Amino acid sequence: MKKVILGDHAVSYGALLSRVQTIAAYPITPQTLIVERLSEMTANGELDAIFTKVESEHSAMASTVGSSAAGARAFTATSAQGLALMHEMLHWAAGARLPIVMANVNRAMAPGWTIWTDQNDSLSARDVGWMQVYCQNNQEVLDSIILGYKVSEQVDLPTMVILDAFVLSHTAEGVDIPDIKKVDEFLPPYKPEIKMDINDPRSFGALTSPDVYMEFRYKMQQAMDKAKKVIVEEGKKFGEMFGREYGLIEEYKTEDADTILIASATVASTARAVIDELREKGEKVGLVRIRVFRPFPTEEIIKVLEGRKKVVVIDRNISFGKTGIFFDEVKGAFYNSKGNKPPMFGYIAGLGGRDVTPKVIREIVEDALNKDKPESEIIWKGVKL
Amino acid sequence: MKHSDKDVKIKGASDMPEMPASLGSMAHNKTASWRNLKPVIDESKCIKCFICWKFCPDAAIDFIDENTSPKINYDYCKGCGICAHECPVKCIDMVEEER
Numbered sequence: 001m002k003k004v005i006l007g008d009h010a011v012s013y014g015a016l017l018s019r020v021q022t023i024a025a026y027p028i029t030p031q032t033l034i035v036e037r038l039s040e041m042t043a044n045g046e047l048d049a050i051f052t053k054v055e056s057e058h059s060a061m062a063s064t065v066g067s068s069a070a071g072a073r074a075f076t077a078t079s080a081q082g083l084a085l086m087h088e089m090l091h092w093a094a095g096a097r098l099p100i101v102m103a104n105v106n107r108a109m110a111p112g113w114t115i116w117t118d119q120n121d122s123l124s125a126r127d128v129g130w131m132q133v134y135c136q137n138n139q140e141v142l143d144s145i146i147l148g149y150k151v152s153e154q155v156d157l158p159t160m161v162i163l164d165a166f167v168l169s170h171t172a173e174g175v176d177i178p179d180i181k182k183v184d185e186f187l188p189p190y191k192p193e194i195k196m197d198i199n200d201p202r203s204f205g206a207l208t209s210p211d212v213y214m215e216f217r218y219k220m221q222q223a224m225d226k227a228k229k230v231i232v233e234e235g236k237k238f239g240e241m242f243g244r245e246y247g248l249i250e251e252y253k254t255e256d257a258d259t260i261l262i263a264s265a266t267v268a269s270t271a272r273a274v275i276d277e278l279r280e281k282g283e284k285v286g287l288v289r290i291r292v293f294r295p296f297p298t299e300e301i302i303k304v305l306e307g308r309k310k311v312v313v314i315d316r317n318i319s320f321g322k323t324g325i326f327f328d329e330v331k332g333a334f335y336n337s338k339g340n341k342p343p344m345f346g347y348i349a350g351l352g353g354r355d356v357t358p359k360v361i362r363e364i365v366e367d368a369l370n371k372d373k374p375e376s377e378i379i380w381k382g383v384k385l
Numbered sequence: 386m387k388h389s390d391k392d393v394k395i396k397g398a399s400d401m402p403e404m405p406a407s408l409g410s411m412a413h414n415k416t417a418s419w420r421n422l423k424p425v426i427d428e429s430k431c432i433k434c435f436i437c438w439k440f441c442p443d444a445a446i447d448f449i450d451e452n453t454s455p456k457i458n459y460d461y462c463k464g465c466g467i468c469a470h471e472c473p474v475k476c477i478d479m480v481e482e483e484r
């Protein structure tokens with residue numbers, strides 16, 4: 001069934017179709033619509049779940065960790081300051097190896113107080129052990145929630161499904177809402193091997209000596225490596241069942257491209273139109289959208305960038321004191337590749353929700369096309385001086 | 386058999402669970418090695434009030450019956466000294482451990 005829905009409601013439908021059993025909810029703009037709709041769905045009986053109103057985001061993740069450890073398919077959603085407040089519990093969810101799925105609506109961090117989009121909230125949670133999926137449209141948002149549980153429950157790591165504030169969260173798009181029976185076929189009920197059970201008690205997350213702590217961390221990394229395969233396999237299966245395939249990265253007109261533009265989220269979907277325009281002018285440019293940021297698609301990036309003349313990365317985020325974060329990661333991934341290394345241009349644009357329009361992207365690509373080398377590690381696009 | 390009855394020894398990552406959860410009973414995890422001072426009850430002075438038994442944070446003091454002094458379980462007692470502090474007749478002595 002096709003419906004015209006907001007990105008936030010695409011998340012709610014994704015959770016409904018995944019038959020989540022617990023939802024811990026604390027409101028924060030621009031996420032609130034997600035849990036609001038889920039509260040309606042639980043109240044009217046559409047969704048058989050326990051809906052818990054908590055007093056903070058820290059409690060939201062703590063409660064989600066608890067219900068997941070007890071064997072429930074657990075869900076919550078947040079944004080920006082809320083994600084920052086639950087940071088300690090993000091470590092707990094990943095370290096406890098719980099297949100939680102959470103939606104994070106990318107909102108810039110305060111101060112200055114803001115509600116508009118950029119990626120610094122989720123990227124500040126880069127190293128906690130969560131998988132991160134950056135979505136480009138509302139359909140992908142819905143599908144990624146279902147896929148999130150399918151992958152997480154196989155690798156025992158949580159998934160953060162990420163969508164841009166307002167550009168997706170509060171924008172209505174046509175979305176295919178799959179039949180729940182078909183989703184049931186794709187996503188069977190969650191049955192963990194180890195869970196909290198009062199009839200066979202265990203200790204969870206107890207004091208872990210230097211004897212074994214490192215081994216637990218080794219296993220988390222192994223799970224991330226396994227996730228790379230599982231994400232691709234399940235993305236294919238999803239494609240066979242629902243007609244929409246997903247992977248770690250998405251290529252657009254890259255085959256014969258000399259210059260590769262790398263972007264994520266809605267900046268990447270806008271960039272496709274720019275690639276078409278530049279192609280018409282005879283420029284051999286192509287686009288790589290990084291969909292999954294953790295686990296990072298290192299091998300895929302090397303493969304697609306080897307032999308190119310230029311690489312252009314647009315970051316809607318910044319690691320203060322370094323560069324754009326995607327730019328840094330792409331460069332790092334590429335360092336040990338064998339072939340010639342093309343010059344890489346790192347642009348920062350669209351912080352705090354400033355629009356990244358086709359014009360902005362076109363100017364960025366044209367700027368890089370006109371130069372042999374980047375003049376600095378960061379090239380600020382559109383900053384007023 | 387419940388997993389909580391098992392005594393599990395771990396070799397490395399290959400036989401560890403994914404999540405840091407116990408595979409066996411914590412009873413096999415004897416914590417007495419942490420102890421520097423060892424509580425010793427002078428039973429001749431003990432009035433069998435069982436205040437020490439209530440206060441021990443590790444449940445390392447065993448209740449036998451109302452007419453018998455409680456017994457300290459030295460496999461788990463960590464030597465915090467709370468029992469000695471709380472004893473109303475001060476009949477618990479904290480003695481240095483010899484190693």
Ligand code: SF4
Pocket residue numbers: 424440441442443444445446457461462463464465466467468469
């Ligand atoms: S010293 Fe502490 S741990 Fe040991 S028996 Fe007394 S109260 Fe319990």
Ligand code: SF4
Pocket residue numbers: 426430431432433434435436437438454455471472473474475476477
């Ligand atoms: S607190 Fe002292 S007196 Fe009371 S039972 Fe314990 S050792 Fe005996």
